Amino acid sequence: MPLKWSKRAGLHAGYVVVIAVLVLSVIEAYRIQVGVSQQHLEIYRHFVEQEEALATLRRNVWLAGNRVRDFFIESTAAQGELLGRQLKAAQTENEGALRALSTSPGRQSVVPELRKSLDEFWAILDPLPRSMAHSTTRQRMEFLEREVVPRRGELYNALRELTFADQRTLQNSEGEFAAARHRASQRLLLMLGLGVLLSVLVAGLSIRHAENLERKAERHYAEVEEARHELQQLSARLLEIEEEGRRRLSRELHDEIGQTLALLQIEISHIAALAAAPPAGMRARLDRARELAERTVLTVRNISLLLRPALLDDLGLVPALQFQLEEFLRRSGILCDFTEEGVADRLPDTVKTCVYRVVQEALHNCEKHSGGTRVQVSVRQFPDRLVAEVADNGRGFSMDAQGRPARSLGLGLLGSRERAANVGGSLTIDSAPGRGTRVTLIVPLAFPRQSTGEPQKEVNA
Numbered sequence: 001m002p003l004k005w006s007k008r009a010g011l012h013a014g015y016v017v018v019i020a021v022l023v024l025s026v027i028e029a030y031r032i033q034v035g036v037s038q039q040h041l042e043i044y045r046h047f048v049e050q051e052e053a054l055a056t057l058r059r060n061v062w063l064a065g066n067r068v069r070d071f072f073i074e075s076t077a078a079q080g081e082l083l084g085r086q087l088k089a090a091q092t093e094n095e096g097a098l099r100a101l102s103t104s105p106g107r108q109s110v111v112p113e114l115r116k117s118l119d120e121f122w123a124i125l126d127p128l129p130r131s132m133a134h135s136t137t138r139q140r141m142e143f144l145e146r147e148v149v150p151r152r153g154e155l156y157n158a159l160r161e162l163t164f165a166d167q168r169t170l171q172n173s174e175g176e177f178a179a180a181r182h183r184a185s186q187r188l189l190l191m192l193g194l195g196v197l198l199s200v201l202v203a204g205l206s207i208r209h210a211e212n213l214e215r216k217a218e219r220h221y222a223e224v225e226e227a228r229h230e231l232q233q234l235s236a237r238l239l240e241i242e243e244e245g246r247r248r249l250s251r252e253l254h255d256e257i258g259q260t261l262a263l264l265q266i267e268i269s270h271i272a273a274l275a276a277a278p279p280a281g282m283r284a285r286l287d288r289a290r291e292l293a294e295r296t297v298l299t300v301r302n303i304s305l306l307l308r309p310a311l312l313d314d315l316g317l318v319p320a321l322q323f324q325l326e327e328f329l330r331r332s333g334i335l336c337d338f339t340e341e342g343v344a345d346r347l348p349d350t351v352k353t354c355v356y357r358v359v360q361e362a363l364h365n366c367e368k369h370s371g372g373t374r375v376q377v378s379v380r381q382f383p384d385r386l387v388a389e390v391a392d393n394g395r396g397f398s399m400d401a402q403g404r405p406a407r408s409l410g411l412g413l414l415g416s417r418e419r420a421a422n423v424g425g426s427l428t429i430d431s432a433p434g435r436g437t438r439v440t441l442i443v444p445l446a447f448p449r450q451s452t453g454e455p456q457k458e459v460n461a
Contacts, residue, residue: 007209014202021195028191032184039180043173050104050166053097057118058159060090064125065144065152071128072140080129091122101162114158121151264293316345317352318379321359325377332367334392339378343386351443354419355379355388358427361416362390362439370394370437385445391438396431416441 064087071083098118102111124147132140268290312320318340325336359377366375372394379388413429416439420427425443 007205011202011206011209014198014205018195018198018202021191021198025188025191025195028184028188032181032188036177036181036184039177043177046104047166047169047173049100051163053100054159054163054166056093056097057114058156060094061118061121061152061155061159064090064121065148068125068128068148069144072132072137072144075133075135077133080133083129084126087122087125094118110162114162117151117155117158121155124148124151268293312352312356313349316343317347317355318343320352320356321377321379324356324360324363328363328367328375334367334372335374337374337376339376339380341378341380343379343381347386350423351386351445354423354425354443355386355441357419358416358439358441359388359390361413365413366390366392366394366437370396372436381445383445386443388441388443389438391436393436396433396435396437398433399429399431 067083067086071079098111098115101114132143135143321340322338325338328334329336363375363377366372370392372392374393376391377389379386381387417427420441420443423443425441428440428442429437430440431437
């Protein structure tokens with residue numbers, strides 16, 4: 001028992017560990033999925049923000065040169081005011097873009113230099129609406145070639161380099177992201193592998209434990225079946241010994257004691273006949289002795305019939321049942337209908353005894369418990385079985401869901417079931433309150449039915 005409980009506890013612990021590993025694997029998988037999604041989104045979000053900031057700076061630098069050129073083409077006061085507003089708006093956008101670039105850890109050293117170059121570029125462009133309003137075309141072209149174009153080109157190239165750097169950073173981030181995802185996948189696969197290994201181990205132990213239990217159950221079942229078979233053989237042997245004892249005792253009572261009492265009765269009659277004129281007292285005593293002898297002979301005959309009727313061994317099953325029903329009618333006053341169909345004269349002794357005793361027990365229960373006024377007994381032989389039924393119109397009793405009597409009917413019914421089982425047959429009871437009781441015995445036959453040459457006949461006892 002301690003070993004059994006330890007195995008069971010070990011299996012329970014194994015199941016708990018497997019479930020825990022699976023739950024942790026699910027949690028880890030969810031955490032990896034969420035972390036990967038957030039990291040991936042953060043990488044691309046940061047890249048888009050940086051790219052938008054650089055694109056803003058490149059656009060403003062390029063547009064600033066174009067707008068200065070447009071102002072030089074048409075140097076009016078209105079164009080000067082427009083150029084000032086445009087340059088102011090571009091500076092504001094550039095400031096926002098520079099703040100966005102400064103949030104990147106890798107740009108903290110680059111942004112100040114870029115800001116300085118942009119400030120120098122805007123410092124050259126801001127006074128143009130005032131300083132170059134009345135300049136000549138040659139002066140304007142020289143200014144563009146000397147100041148605007150080189151600085152704008154330098155700034156544009158610097159911004160493009162930053163864009164390329166961002167692309168390389170994005171590639172590096174994707175590589176790190178792939179490596180982190182690979183490590184997370186390996187960790188998850190390790191947990192899943194551990195879970196599968198534990199599952200296989202626990203499943204193997206469970207199967208082995210189940211096989212051991214199954215073998216034990218089969219062994220116990222075989223032992224129970226063997227014990228049941230031995231008990232059935234013992235019961236059959238006890239019934240056989242009982243019937244043999246009944247037969248011998250019945251024969252002894254009928255042959256020895258019955259004949260002795262009959263001879264005693266004859267001798268008393270002879271003594272009474274030899275005495276020509278016996279005294280009155282002697283005559284009375286002789287008559288009383290003959291009467292006691294007759295009553296003793298009748299008692300011995302009844303005891304012999306109860307033990308085992310000689311008709312069952314000498315004439316067969318049907319005459320024995322007919323005589324039993326006649327005695328039942330004489331004793332109880334309950335009307336009896338007896339029907340037999342095709343019952344062979346020669347039946348195995350076990351079959352005859354079983355049918356006779358079951359009918360005897362059913363009639364006894366009818367007389368004692370049913371309170372009925374009529375009993376129907378039928379015995380029918382088929383090629384493979386013999387069917388005997390005893391039905392009464394008594395008060396009946398309740399049956400349970402399994403078709404068994406709701407209350408115990410005593411040892412008589414148990415003995416009838418054992419007799420039926422010993423010959424390989426079955427005994428069923430059908431009853432209900434107020435509907436009477438029907439007892440059906442089915443006994444298999446291992447030999448073909450012998451025809452009696454007589455049609456179905458009905459005997460009213």
